[in-house]
Amino acid sequence: MHDKNLSPLQAVILMLALAIVLFPVFWILMTAIKPPTDWNASPAIWIPTEPTLVNFQTLFDPEALGKYGVGGVSQPATKAVLGSLMATIVATALSVTIGLFSAIGISRYSSGGKATPLIILSGRMFPPAAIAVPFVIIFSNVGLIDSYAGLIAIYVAVTLPFSTWMLKSFVDDLPREIEEAAMIDGRSKLMAHLTVTIPLIKGGLFATTMFIFILNWSEFMFALVLSYTDVSTIPVQLAKYVTATAGTLYGVQAALAVLAMIPLVVVGYLIQSHLARGMTFGAIKQ
Amino acid sequence: MPTTKPLRNKPSGLSNSAIARMFTLPGQVVSVLVLVVPLMVALYMSFTDWSPTRGSLFDAGFVGFENYSELLVWDTRFLFAVLRTVLISVVCLSLEFVLGLGLAVLFLRRFRGKSLLFSAFLTPMMILPVVVGYIFWMLFQSNGPINQMIEFVFGAEATVEWFRSSTAAIIAVIVTEVWHWTPLFFLILLSGLNAVPENPVRAAVILGANPRQVFWRVIMPTLKPVIIVAFVIRSMEIIKLFDEVFMLTRGGPGSATETISLYIYKLAFNDFQLAYGAAAAFIVLVGSLLLVHLLLAPVRDQLLETER
Numbered sequence: 001m002h003d004k005n006l007s008p009l010q011a012v013i014l015m016l017a018l019a020i021v022l023f024p025v026f027w028i029l030m031t032a033i034k035p036p037t038d039w040n041a042s043p044a045i046w047i048p049t050e051p052t053l054v055n056f057q058t059l060f061d062p063e064a065l066g067k068y069g070v071g072g073v074s075q076p077a078t079k080a081v082l083g084s085l086m087a088t089i090v091a092t093a094l095s096v097t098i099g100l101f102s103a104i105g106i107s108r109y110s111s112g113g114k115a116t117p118l119i120i121l122s123g124r125m126f127p128p129a130a131i132a133v134p135f136v137i138i139f140s141n142v143g144l145i146d147s148y149a150g151l152i153a154i155y156v157a158v159t160l161p162f163s164t165w166m167l168k169s170f171v172d173d174l175p176r177e178i179e180e181a182a183m184i185d186g187r188s189k190l191m192a193h194l195t196v197t198i199p200l201i202k203g204g205l206f207a208t209t210m211f212i213f214i215l216n217w218s219e220f221m222f223a224l225v226l227s228y229t230d231v232s233t234i235p236v237q238l239a240k241y242v243t244a245t246a247g248t249l250y251g252v253q254a255a256l257a258v259l260a261m262i263p264l265v266v267v268g269y270l271i272q273s274h275l276a277r278g279m280t281f282g283a284i285k286q
Numbered sequence: 287m288p289t290t291k292p293l294r295n296k297p298s299g300l301s302n303s304a305i306a307r308m309f310t311l312p313g314q315v316v317s318v319l320v321l322v323v324p325l326m327v328a329l330y331m332s333f334t335d336w337s338p339t340r341g342s343l344f345d346a347g348f349v350g351f352e353n354y355s356e357l358l359v360w361d362t363r364f365l366f367a368v369l370r371t372v373l374i375s376v377v378c379l380s381l382e383f384v385l386g387l388g389l390a391v392l393f394l395r396r397f398r399g400k401s402l403l404f405s406a407f408l409t410p411m412m413i414l415p416v417v418v419g420y421i422f423w424m425l426f427q428s429n430g431p432i433n434q435m436i437e438f439v440f441g442a443e444a445t446v447e448w449f450r451s452s453t454a455a456i457i458a459v460i461v462t463e464v465w466h467w468t469p470l471f472f473l474i475l476l477s478g479l480n481a482v483p484e485n486p487v488r489a490a491v492i493l494g495a496n497p498r499q500v501f502w503r504v505i506m507p508t509l510k511p512v513i514i515v516a517f518v519i520r521s522m523e524i525i526k527l528f529d530e531v532f533m534l535t536r537g538g539p540g541s542a543t544e545t546i547s548l549y550i551y552k553l554a555f556n557d558f559q560l561a562y563g564a565a566a567a568f569i570v571l572v573g574s575l576l577l578v579h580l581l582l583a584p585v586r587d588q589l590l591e592t593e594r
Binding site for chain 2: 004005006010011013014017018020021022023024025027028031040041042043044046098099101102104105106108109124125126127128129130131132133134135137138153154156157160164189190193214217218220221225235238239242250253254257260261264265267268269272275276279280283284
């Protein structure tokens, strides 16, 4: 099975598939460096006539398009970028920390493992628009609406099942004899876990952290319904740009989209061998 | 859940159950606060006629199963949203499976630059859904590159208004989804194929089985749990499909691309029918749980095996 080379036909199919996979990425990158004259040309322009970084500038300085005689965006994306960074980093740290403790508890002591899967599945399968409804009500009553604290709470809610089960699969992979040896040496169970288990799953911990980062950074709908004026994230800002300036400021929208996707693609390549594990709650290990 | 044998008890120190509680308590507290409580609030709400103009949720009138019967019997828009989501699921999952399997089989061959190509093929699933929706919204513009390519291939002038025709808009949503998630099938199926033991395959070939028989009789049984996991994960995601459609069509034209999630979003945040939306969500939840239960039934034991 593994010792045959590609036939010429198969090679052609593979190249065609590669072109289809990469074309949309190529398009967004090209649009992000197009000058305003190229944005909405008919027929569409594939390669910018004069590549420029002005679209990226406009995100932080709405006046930057002035030299092309084009009005800028109504609001800069600075707040959204900072908001996304802050909320994502804090929520990822919380989700992974809580998930790590739960993972050790479930894997080594099978505690709380009976009802948990059903609750988690329910949480995962409930249409998010409807989960957002009670959140909006609860948050309105406790003053968390339109606040980063509220947004972070939601991010943790969404990603905790992923971090718990992904980390549990890494703890499961670790032979428990290693911890037992440490305990026989006179360390308490707690110390054995902190000084033996956790250091030994470093790689898994890193992969999980990156995976949760991807999920938080991508979250859109909850941020959309929970943010009014004080809170913004990149996905919400992108939707606002498209709504407010439909069909006009393609270049600026594309620049923000590129800014949103670059960190994820970099992180994604770093942990590509663990992506399947994360997506399938540890059911599939590579 | 697998049964784990507790770690050897030491005479000194905390008992196993105390340690276990210490480790799982934070996660349980957070889960109750951010998952169980909102679910309970939503469940209560679905039996009332509450809307934001009516003051507190607990002053709202209790209407029993009225919301549910309305949805299940009279609400054709809900019915169509469900049917549409089922249609999109069936078409997308079939395409993603076939394309993903085809790619995975090609990756069993030897060729140069394989690891680079492998990364390249995973790229779509790393891009956030909102951006994927935005990219394809641009590609499908009437003066965009997709119409250009259609012109180039067919020689006729293509002025497809992708977002003005119901059929075209649904096709646009499906194309977007398939591009975004075929890599996940490819990844999962490739890891499954690589786990197929070599010896039975060789033996079957020596015994004169043709490639088709080898595939269906020898390889498929090993792949089955992997395929089912992929289908379950993807159907869960499609039930919640929102971001891409929101960016592409907002559910339009009319309600031609309104998925379940989009309908519930509009109910709650455009029409402020929160109680009614909550009821719709619970109908969907029960349906999805049943579906997943049925899908997982044949492989549950195998999956639990691999967990240990």
